[in-house]
Structure formats: structure tokens, C-alpha cells
Amino acid sequence: MEKKKFTKIGNVEIGNGIFLAPMEDVCDLPFRVICKRLGADIVYSEFIASEGIIRDSRTSKRKMKVAEEERPVAIQIFGGSIDAMVESAKIVEDAGADILDINFGCWVKKVVQRDAGAAFLKKPDEMAELTRRVQEAVQIPVTVKTRLGWDPESIVITEVAKKIEQAGAKALAIHCRTRDMGMTGLADWSWIPKVKDITNIPIILNGDVVEPEDVKRAFDTSGCDALMIGRGCIGYPFIFHRAKVMMEEGYDPGEPDIYTRVDVCLDHLRMSLDFKDRNAIIEFRKHYSGYLKGFFGASEVRRALMSSETYEEIEDNLRQYVKYLEDNDRLEPVSKTRKAPTLSCNSEKYVRRQTREVV
Numbered sequence: 572m573e574k575k576k577f578t579k580i581g582n583v584e585i586g587n588g589i590f591l592a593p594m595e596d597v598c599d600l601p602f603r604v605i606c607k608r609l610g611a612d613i614v615y616s617e618f619i620a621s622e623g624i625i626r627d628s629r630t631s632k633r634k635m636k637v638a639e640e641e642r643p644v645a646i647q648i649f650g651g652s653i654d655a656m657v658e659s660a661k662i663v664e665d666a667g668a669d670i671l672d673i674n675f676g677c678w679v680k681k682v683v684q685r686d687a688g689a690a691f692l693k694k695p696d697e698m699a700e701l702t703r704r705v706q707e708a709v710q711i712p713v714t715v716k717t718r719l720g721w722d723p724e725s726i727v728i729t730e731v732a733k734k735i736e737q738a739g740a741k742a743l744a745i746h747c748r749t750r751d752m753g754m755t756g757l758a759d760w761s762w763i764p765k766v767k768d769i770t771n772i773p774i775i776l777n778g779d780v781v782e783p784e785d786v787k788r789a790f791d792t793s794g795c796d797a798l799m800i801g802r803g804c805i806g807y808p809f810i811f812h813r814a815k816v817m818m819e820e821g822y823d824p825g826e827p828d829i830y831t832r833v834d835v836c837l838d839h840l841r842m843s844l845d846f847k848d849r850n851a852i853i854e855f856r857k858h859y860s861g862y863l864k865g866f867f868g869a870s871e872v873r874r875a876l877m878s879s880e881t882y883e884e885i886e887d888n889l890r891q892y893v894k895y896l897e898d899n900d901r902l903e904p905v906s907k908t909r910k911a912p913t914l915s916c917n918s919e920k921y922v923r924r925q926t927r928e929v930v
């Protein structure tokens with residue numbers, strides 16, 4: 572029997588179900604707004620340490636800021652102490668989050684050693700208890716993001732899914748890798764239908780959704796209620812627009828032209844300048860390569876942008892660059908405008924594997 576598709580997480584509409592995945596140092600407020608404008612349905616913040624929230628640290632406060640335009644927005648927290656998580660969840664709710672997401676998937680040592688993130692994959696009962704306590708403490712929907720298990724010998728996702736559902740979680744996002752894989756290997760989407768079969772909350776697929784066509788394939792083959800895009804949108808938020816048009820109108824509008832790229836890049840920069848008190852110009856430098864990738868002479872203009880110190884100088888450089896492309900009849904990209912992250916998720920071998928395993 573076809574499994575029910577959910578349209579809401581608690582009271583929050585899922586829309587097309589194309590979400591921005593939480594990513595540290597990437598998903599700040601300006602980037603989330605950009606992704607929302609381009610079609611992301613729900614945007615997730617980077618993770619925030621519960622201790623930092625309780626200490627009222629300046630960084631945590633900035634990370635918790637929410638803009639009306641980006642709603643609905645999920646704020647993600649992590650930590651090993653149930654009491655601290657409960658207290659910080661209330662603060663996040665007061666800060667205006669629409670969804671409170673709990674990170675039970677972070678694999679990095681400094682987090683796991685503090686008994687947080689993926690460390691909970693070794694203690695599903697505590698994971699459920701923490702989820703229950705947090706959901707009881709706030710009115711907004713609480714969601715959970717985790718992995719399949721600690722390693723291939725201890726895949727616990729079906730047990731975890733049932734337990735966190737019983738604990739009151741309103742959705743579960745599954746990064747379809749184990750903790751020991753880190754970010755290597757292939758995400759195994761075949762667990763999604765198995766989890767859908769035994770639960771009655773929205774299931775969000777995550778891992779290796781990189782190209783717009785992966786979005787449709789993920790929905791069609793796994794039956795997920797929604798999915799999250801992580802690395803595929805770094806430097807390329809346009810994937811949300813392409814995926815949205817594909818889902819709603821059935822065709823891929825293709826690569827954005829250089830005019831769109833420059834306009835979005837400048838919008839993003841202006842917002843970053845408004846949002847961050849200092850270092851915004853320097854921190855923004857990591858984004859230029861993504862926005863300009865594939866266009867003739869991009870590396871030279873990038874070099875100029877890297878040493879530009881004011882908004883005016885940056886805009887001027889970018890406008891002159893577009894004029895240069897126009898004058899030299901070079902408006903079409905000369906190479907692929909972006910690179911899939913580390914593994915080639917769009918390779919034939921990968922697609923064969925995914926479609927074979929997911930029934």
C-alpha cells in the first residue's frame with residue numbers, strides 16, 4: 572500500500588519538500604534568505620551549542636536571529652546534557668524559530684567527545700528521552716536529524732525512528748550514512764522506505780542530493796516526505812530554483828546566466844554586510860568562486876574581488892566583469908559551472924546503485 576505523504580511538520584507547511592540542510596559556517600541568516608528566495612521550502616540554521624545559548628554568548632545570539640522573509644525556519648541545537656538542551660530550546664523558541672531541530676548526527680570528534688551529536692546513536696533511549704523533554708518544553712514542533720547508525724554493524728535507524736516518534740518528535744531527517752563514514756562513501760537511500768513503513772511522521776531524506784534531477788529521483792525512489800540539500804547548494808543556491816521548477820512544472824530551467832549570478836551575489840553580500848558586525852567582507856570571499864564558476868576569466872576577477880575592501884569596489888569589479896564578457900561575446904559559461912561535492916553522485920555507477928537498492 573502506498574504510504575501516506577505528509578504535507579506538514581506540526582503546523583508548518585512542507586510545500587514541495589525541498590529544504591536547506593543545516594551547515595556550520597554556511598547557513599547563516601543571509602544565506603538562508605537567499606536560498607528561501609530561490610525556492611527552498613524550509614531553511615535550517617547551522618547547529619548552535621546549547622551551552623552557548625544558555626550563556627547568552629554573542630555568537631549564539633547572532634546565530635539564533637531570524638528574519639521574517641526566511642520563514643519557516645528551523646533552528647538546530649546540539650549538546651549532551653538534557654537539562655541544557657531543554658533550557659536552550661525554550662530560548663530558541665522565544666527567539667522566533669518555527670521549528671526546533673535537534674542534532675543527533677554530527678560525527679566530528681569534538682562534538683562526539685562531549686557526548687553530543689552522533690554519540691546518541693549509541694544510546695537511543697537517551698536520544699528519545701532528550702527529544703521528549705525538549706518537545707514537552709516548547710510549543711513549536713521539534714524535529715530530529717540523525718544518521719543510520721554508528722557503523723555498518725550497528726544500524727539503529729528503525730529503532731531510533733520509532734522511539735523518537737513515540738517521544739513526540741514531529742519529523743525525522745536521516746542523513747543516510749553511518750557515523751564512521753563521516754562524509755565519505757555513498758548515502759544509502761534504501762533506508763528511507765523502511766523507516767516510512769514503520770512510522771507515522773514526516774521522513775526527510777538527506778545525503779547526496781546534488782543535482783536538480785537527484786531531487787525527483789529521491790522523491791520517486793524513496794517515497795520521502797521531504798529532502799534536505801547540503802553541499803549541493805554551497806556556492807550554488809540556484810539548485811533550489813531549478814529543483815522547484817522541476818517539481819512544480821516538470822522541466823529544468825537550467826543554469827542561471829551571469830546577470831542572475833551577479834545580482835544574487837550582490838544581494839547576498841549586502842545582506843551579509845547588514846547582518847555581520849565585522850569581517851563580513853572577508854568572510855564573504857569564500858562565496859565568489861561558487862557564484863562565478865565556469866565563466867571565462869573568472870579566476871582573474873576573483874583575484875580582484877579577494878582584495879576588494881568595500882561594497883562599492885566589489886560591485887564595480889563585478890559590473891566591469893559582466894561588461895567584459897558582453898564585449899567579448901563570452902556570456903556563455905566555458906565549463907561546468909559547478910562541481911559535485913567529493914563523490915560523483917551523478918555518475919552512472921551511483922545512479923545504478925541507488926535505483927537498484929531502493930524499491
Ligand SMILES: Cc1cc2nc3c(=O)[nH]c(=O)nc-3n(C[C@H](O)[C@H](O)[C@H](O)COP(=O)(O)O)c2cc1C
Pocket residue numbers: 592593594595596597616617618647674676677716746777778779780799800801802803
Ligand atoms: C560544511 C558543512 C557543515 C555542516 N554542518 C552541519 C550542522 O551544523 N548540523 C547538521 O546537522 N549537519 C551539518 N552538516 C551535515 C549536512 O547537514 C548534511 O547532513 C550532509 O552534508 C549530507 O548532505 P549533502 O550530501 O546534501 O551534503 C554539515 C555539512 C557540511 C558540508
